[in-house]
Amino acid sequence: MFTIDTLVGHERMSTQDLLLAIGQAVAQGETEFEIHASGQHDIGGPLWHPEGKKLFFHVTNAGQRVGCMCLDNTEIVVDESSSADVGWLNAGGKITVRGDAGDTAGHCSAGGKIYIGGRAGTRSGSLMKHDPLYEEPQLWVLKNVGSFSFEFMGGGKAVVCGVDSEEFASVLGERPCVGMVGGTVYFRGKIDGYPADIRLKDLTDEDIAFLDNNMDEFLESIGRTELRSELSDWQQWHKLEPLTFAEKQAIADKQPDIKSFRQNEWIKDGMFSDVAVDDFAVNPTVVTGTYRQRVPYWENAKFAAPCEFSCPSNIPTQKRYNLIRQGKLEDAIKLVLEYTPFPGSVCGSVCPNPCMEGCTRGGIDEAVQIGQLGYLSAFTKVDAPKVKTGKKIAVIGGGVAGLSAAWQLARKGHDVTVYDDDKHMGGKLEQVIPRARLSHELLQSELKRIEDMGVKFVPECKVDADKFAQIKNDADAVVVATGGHKSRFFNWEGKEKLVMGLQFLKAVNRGDNPKVGKHVIVIGCGNAGMDTARGAYDMGAETVTCIDVQKPAAFDEEIEYIESRGGKLVWPFMTTKITDEGIYDDKGRFIPGDMVMVSIGEAPILDYLPQDDSIKKFRDWVVPNKDNSILDGVFVAGDVIKPGRLTDAIGSGQKAAYYADAYVMNKEVAAFPEKQQVNKDTLAKAYFDKCHHCNLGEPADDVNRCISCGTCRDCETCMQSCPEKAITRIQHLDGSFEYVSDAKKCIGCGICAGVCPCGIWTLKNNPEEIKMYRTKAE
Secondary structure (H helix, E strand, C coil), X not given: CEEEECEECCEECCHHHHHHHHHHHHHCCCCEEEXXXXXXXXXXXXXXXXXXXXXXXXEECCCCCCCCCCCCCEEEEECCCECCCCCCCXXXXXXXXXXXECCCCCCCCCEEEEEECCCECCCCCCCCCCCCCCCCCEEEECCXXXXXXXXXXXXXXXXXXXXXXXXXXXXXXXXXCCCCCEEEEEEECCCCXXXXXXXXXXXXXXXXXXXXXXXXXXXXXXXXXXXXXXXXXXXXXXXXXXXXHHHHHHHHHCCCCHHHHHHHHHCCCCCCCCCCCCCCCCCCCCCCHHHCCEEEEECCCCCECHHHHHCCCCCCHHHHHHHHHCCCHHHHHHHHHHCCCCHHHHHHHHCCCHHHHHCHHHHCCCCCCHHHHHHHHCCCCCCCCCCCCCCEEEEECCCHHHHHHHHHHHHCCCXXXXXXXXXXXXXXXXXXXXXXXXXXXXXXXXXXXXXXXXXXXXXCCCCCHHHHHHHHHHCCEEEECCCCCEECCCCCECHXXXXXXXXXXXXXXXCCCCCCCCEEEEECXXXXXXXXXXXHHHCCCCEEEEECCCCCCCCHHHHXXXXXXXXXXXCCCCEEEECCCEEEECCCCEEECCEEEECCCEECCCCCCCCCCCCCEECCEECCCCCCEEECCEEECHHHCCCCCHHHHHHXXXXXXXXXXXXXXXXXXXXXXXXXXXXXXXXCHHHCCCCCHHHCCCHHHHHCCCCCCCCCCCCCHHHHHCCCCCEEEEECCCCCEEEEECCCCCCCCCHHHHHCCCCCEEEEECCHHHHHHHHHHC
């Protein structure tokens, strides 16, 4: 007996690995199997011994579809109950379940025998069929079955013995044999109705012979031979069979035709006669105009592509590539600057690029090179607005969120001043991100572009409560974006020995060359932890060990870099005690080290804001109103609201600027736009040839690889594929275009939606035109 145990400790073998193991064993000549399953699917088929020997499976704790597609010369025995789809598509095997079976037992069975020693669930025996070239399938159930049993049955024999089923109104459940066109259902016990095209009949001698000759094998298989005498009273048995075609046709000939029914019965004196409108016209199956079942809509750019939906900075990459397709490379390069002032420093350098994680193209081969595309805009110049509003807006905090807000507000013509307590603007881009990860020349160029837009920088300005009051008084609005600069840590024993990773990285970037120990321990394995480890090595550490309570969250390339320098990552490690010699965890493990740094996140310092109850807070962070305000005319962005990535800070700065602009201009605005992702199921990826990473060119060359999800790429596929020639392309004077479906030609077939690679065409049910027609008729 070949035994497979699928659960070792807490490790469960996957269904795929189990089926591969069984298949390999059969190929090597094994014939008898003991399978200790743990819910795996599809055990027992389709398998065939290389020498044609019989295969036997004894299975415990089987999952769905035990015996799925089971072949002749295979026997499966399940001692206890089993879940749905027992013997699904059985093609000749003998399957015995000595307990209950779930729904759809014997579903689509075409051969073999299925024995159930208890009850079977809903739709058992549905779609059973019989190929005349082979022996017909059998399904035997000791007790009763659930509703919709033997639905659309086309052949075979089913036997429901009705044991211990007196409490049920029907041993066949509700609505048995619906759509049944072939086969026979034998049953013992009560039933409660059946379709008009099914006939209830007494057993013939041939029927009794079938049951009598097969009953012993069934009862022996399920271990219930003591029931033989009870089940042999053939007077208690009946059968259900469908009418013949001739019998059905005779019934149909007696029914009134639809036109006569509509004219004489449906409206006349009926309960709906006072409200129903019927022109008594008979519409063909394929129609145009009002009576189409579905109507196509060209919903260009209505929904966000997965890349844009995944991008907290809201950058619509598919629009950039559409501009490139049109030969407007310069417009495409400038487009990104409508959303961020840092396309090179953030998008192209330090961002994890969630846009690329969401990219549909990644499901074909490689994601479109969206991050690298940012570099094309890195040194691009943008003209400052020629018309000024005269409104003064102050931004407190020269980090990514504050500068993002300042950039958006300056582009609208406001006079913007940014205050920061550091010598240089840029926040963590300037102070914390290692120069090896972010080109300082690139950052300086992008900061200069913000200044050229008209933003005034005020560095080395410490904002306390009095200064905040002065700034608020002098400005028409204020954006607070001072970020997170207070390192977070827990109340560990020895916490006073910690070195704050944030302050350490700031010292490194300032060129202070801070001293480090020979053997450094960094608490935190996120990107900040990897930056701290990099800085420790750069400052002379011999070894660096990074620890975390969970799986490291840093980018793979950052982890690989630290490991390439000899660094180690240890997890899970729950810190409990820090000493001069090293660090301990809750299990007593000890890691030696002469310096311990912590990089597990930061909280904002908000002592300059009013300390009364006028500002809502959650722990260390502020809780803004729906318009991102915390006081009248004071808006917030970035890490003062909640910790986030730099790309999150850009999007947060956009939002704060949106509401600050509305405030100073005294205009009503809708809520900041919420993105809705295009339905991925509408994207036709089959149109795009697969390539490989080594074949990728420059980022702008991905113009043809980009699927342009949700935004029309003007490929004309819909227009050329429409069988009724109902779609036309309209070119507008401003250079834009649209595709229009002519209702007089369109039949609502949906081919346009099916062939569109970008998911632009949407099919909707057509109740509105019908409703309009009825309203006019009334």
